[in-house]
Amino acid sequence: MPASPIKLITFDLDNTLWDVEPALLRAEQAQYLWLQQHRPAVTRKFNPQAMRDFRVTHYKQHPELAHQISAIRISAVQAMLLAAGYDSDNANAGAQAAFDVFMELRHQVQPYEQALDVLQQLSKEYQLGALTNGNADIFKLELGDCFDFSFSAEQVDASKPLPDMFHAAMSAAQVDNHQVVHVGDNPHHDIYGAKQVGLFTVWMNSGDWRWPRGEPADEEISKLQQLPDAIRRIEAKLA
Numbered sequence: 624m625p626a627s628p629i630k631l632i633t634f635d636l637d638n639t640l641w642d643v644e645p646a647l648l649r650a651e652q653a654q655y656l657w658l659q660q661h662r663p664a665v666t667r668k669f670n671p672q673a674m675r676d677f678r679v680t681h682y683k684q685h686p687e688l689a690h691q692i693s694a695i696r697i698s699a700v701q702a703m704l705l706a707a708g709y710d711s712d713n714a715n716a717g718a719q720a721a722f723d724v725f726m727e728l729r730h731q732v733q734p735y736e737q738a739l740d741v742l743q744q745l746s747k748e749y750q751l752g753a754l755t756n757g758n759a760d761i762f763k764l765e766l767g768d769c770f771d772f773s774f775s776a777e778q779v780d781a782s783k784p785l786p787d788m789f790h791a792a793m794s795a796a797q798v799d800n801h802q803v804v805h806v807g808d809n810p811h812h813d814i815y816g817a818k819q820v821g822l823f824t825v826w827m828n829s830g831d832w833r834w835p836r837g838e839p840a841d842e843e844i845s846k847l848q849q850l851p852d853a854i855r856r857i858e859a860k861l862a
């Protein structure tokens with residue numbers, strides 16, 4: 624049997640390997656509680672919704688931080704602390720400490736059923752890479768043991784669907800685009816983005832969504848257990 628033409632599988636993280644929303648919700652609540660205890664003036668001025676609204680506005684006002692999701696979170700809290708009357712030392716330290724609390728909880732995710740088994744199995748045959756627009760660090764999780772490398776939008780200062788992260792992955796794995804399958808949940812960031820640079824694609828559609836429009840992925844799965852077969856079908860078409 625000839626060697627597989629596919630050498631590298633890249634994975635989006637949030638909502639591809641786990642549901643991110645519950646973790647984000649808990650992380651924001653924990654951050655708010657920390658602020659309530661340690662910088663109470665800011666939570667008297669901003670309720671949780673007002674904090675989210677402030678962050679959205681802050682994001683729009685700082686296009687230079689468009690791909691720096693952690694920096695945006697920190698600087699938004701910093702600005703709210705200043706607005707609540709804290710001096711800059713207290714605002715800086717408070718924003719950083721609150722962010723540390725957020726990040727701790729943000730990483731308490733529940734991987735999808737059999738995620739570890741599937742990744743362990745695939746890692747025996749392929750290089751695996753993580754490509755995220757978010758700020759999860761796969762190497763903080765047990766799943767990270769299966770991965771050869773990871774890139775984030777923050778590191779390359781460009782979010783998917785921009786090509787930078789895909790190029791970084793190909794260069795890290797020393798492979799060409801036709802040797803890569805990208806797996807992700809977001810039709811635009813993951814599927815359109817990966818197709819633009821000529822990668823094969825698998826749409827992780829855990830919510831049973833309808834494909835929005837545009838060229839569909841090469842394969843669609845609703846559970847990670849279906850991924851090895853989807854990869855094999857891609858390989859079969861190439862044989």
Ligand SMILES: [Mg+2]
Nearest residue numbers: 635637638808
């Ligand atoms: Mg995602």
